[in-house]
Amino acid sequence: MLRPEINDLLTQTGPKTPMGELFRQYWMPACLAEELPEDGSPPVRLKLLSERLVAFRDSYGNYGLIDEFCAHRGVSLWFGRNEEGGRRCPYHGWSTTRPASASTCRRRPTTRASPRTSS
Numbered sequence: 001m002l003r004p005e006i007n008d009l010l011t012q013t014g015p016k017t018p019m020g021e022l023f024r025q026y027w028m029p030a031c032l033a034e035e036l037p038e039d040g041s042p043p044v045r046l047k048l049l050s051e052r053l054v055a056f057r058d059s060y061g062n063y064g065l066i067d068e069f070c071a072h073r074g075v076s077l078w079f080g081r082n083e084e085g086g087r088r089c090p091y092h093g094w095s096t097t098r099p100a101s102a103s104t105c106r107r108r109p110t111t112r113a114s115p116r117t118s119s
């Protein structure tokens, strides 16, 4: 029988946990392509390594996997819409691009530009 701390070490896979850091070094399946059958398909919510994520297929056919919650005020991006190769938040309209440029917020209508804004 494992001690509780050893069990936690081996089974906790959230961000900043030893096993989470290990698993994040490898590819892993997130969802099936048929769950996003066509460009602009409805997004899919999923949980992977203790993180809630949204998988989507943009209007150009690119697949994306992003944090479910908007970096601005935490609204679920599952309720957002596919737009301009990214996912637009339904609340204030920030747009997040697909993973090739993950965490890049391209438009923030309610905020002044910052160094992280790419266009």
Ligand code: FES
Pocket (backbone or CB within 6 Å): 070, 071, 072, 073, 074, 075, 089, 090, 091, 092, 093, 094
């Ligand atoms: S909560 Fe998403 S843009 Fe404000």
